[in-house]
Structures are given as C-alpha cells and as structure tokens.
Amino acid sequence: xxxxxxxxxxxxxxxxxxxxxxxxxxxxxxxxxxxxxxxxxxxxxxxxxxxxxxxxxxxxxxxxxxxxxxxxxxxxxxxxxxxxxxxxxxxxxxxxxxxxxxxxxxxxxxx
Amino acid sequence: xxxxxxxxxxxxxxxxxxxxxxxxxxxxxxxxxxxxxxxxxxxxxxxxxxxxxxxxxxxxxxxxxxxxxxxxxxxxxxxxxxxxxxxxxxxxxxxxxxxxxxxxxxxxxxxxxxx
Numbered sequence: 042x043x044x045x046x047x048x049x050x051x052x053x054x055x056x057x058x059x060x061x062x063x064x065x066x067x068x069x070x071x072x073x074x075x076x077x078x079x080x081x082x083x084x085x086x087x088x089x090x091x092x093x094x095x096x097x098x099x100x101x102x103x104x105x106x107x108x109x110x111x112x113x114x115x116x117x118x119x120x121x122x123x124x125x126x127x128x129x130x131x132x133x134x135x136x137x138x139x140x141x142x143x144x145x146x147x148x149x150x151x152x
Numbered sequence: 153x154x155x156x157x158x159x160x161x162x163x164x165x166x167x168x169x170x171x172x173x174x175x176x177x178x179x180x181x182x183x184x185x186x187x188x189x190x191x192x193x194x195x196x197x198x199x200x201x202x203x204x205x206x207x208x209x210x211x212x213x214x215x216x217x218x219x220x221x222x223x224x225x226x227x228x229x230x231x232x233x234x235x236x237x238x239x240x241x242x243x244x245x246x247x248x249x250x251x252x253x254x255x256x257x258x259x260x261x262x263x264x265x266x267x
Contacts, residue, residue: 085242086258144192
C-alpha cells in the first residue's frame, strides 16, 4: 500500500529565503504526483502536476522535481514571501489506486 | 461560477439530524471525489465517481451516503452522525479521461460540526 510522508512537518523562514519542501513515497509505480497549497480552513489549490515520465515542472517561483526511482519529490520555492505561508501537500497517483496524500508541511514566511 | 463549488460552507448538526452536502463542478470533468480532512490527519478519500458511477468506496460508514445524479453534481447525504465525524469535507474533480493525466481541482470545503 502506498504511503506518503512529508518533511519537515513545519517550517518557518524569513522573507526572501529560498526553501525546499520534501515528499517521499514508498512505491515508485505511480502515474503522477501533484503539489497543492492549502490556506487555513480552505480547500486545496493545485500548484504543479508532474507526470511519471517527467523530471520537473516549473510555475513562476515554484519548481517541483520528481525522482521516481528513489521515491522522492521536492518543491522549491524561490524568494519566499509572506503570502506563501500555507500548508503544502503532495499527492501521488499510484497504479491501481486513487490519489494518496501526505500529511503536509506547514510553512510560515516571516516579514 | 467557475471551478468547483461547495455548499454549505459551514454546517452544524445534531447527531439525529439529516443533512446533505452539495458539490458542483463547472470544468467539464468526468470524475468527482469526496475527501474528509480531520485535524492533524492526511486527507482521506471517501468516494470516487467516474461518469456518474461509483468506482471506489473506501470503507466509509453507511451514515455517509453519496449521490452523483450527473457528471457535474455530487452530493453527500449525512444521517445519524457522530461527533468524530466533525471535519472539513472536500470535493474535487478531475478530467477522468486519461489515467495518467488526472489533475485534481478542489472546492473550498464544508466545515462540518456534529454536536
């Protein structure tokens, strides 16, 4: 059964720093991996979707990488801003299953 | 309206009440999902519908009853809930026409409190 973990559970950084969030999954047989952000008490906003055949995806200050063989994905946020403060979730789509979510990383960017 | 909408946004109900959550997607997608998000726990998939047919039910108690009358609408009927069912209930949709490209789009959620 696929399991997804995210490290760290919480992260606090000063504004302007570049940062990396990590996502690990136990079974490399996946169709894709998706990163989301969630503001407190709100729904999830899709950030990036990486297909299993891709190595990375970029959107603005965000860059997500995927290394299926090692079961890892990273979300790189450049020049962080207070508006980036949220919980970041990764989800994988394993073969034969629906999406499995990680527990999230709670990010605080301090002005 | 665009994207995925959910009503109501907040709901307080007693254990003997019957209520329904509504989800509507305006994206032309074929698959819709119900998730439960409890405090300090990962999102839990509850139900999946593809082309209005239930394709997955993750051992959800029968006090939760889904309904998908068409590909744009999804309901979650609630009855005789327990306090531990208090959570944020999230609806999502995805294109559903390609198993490899299946980006999910979420609604804002319904915050449910069971007294």
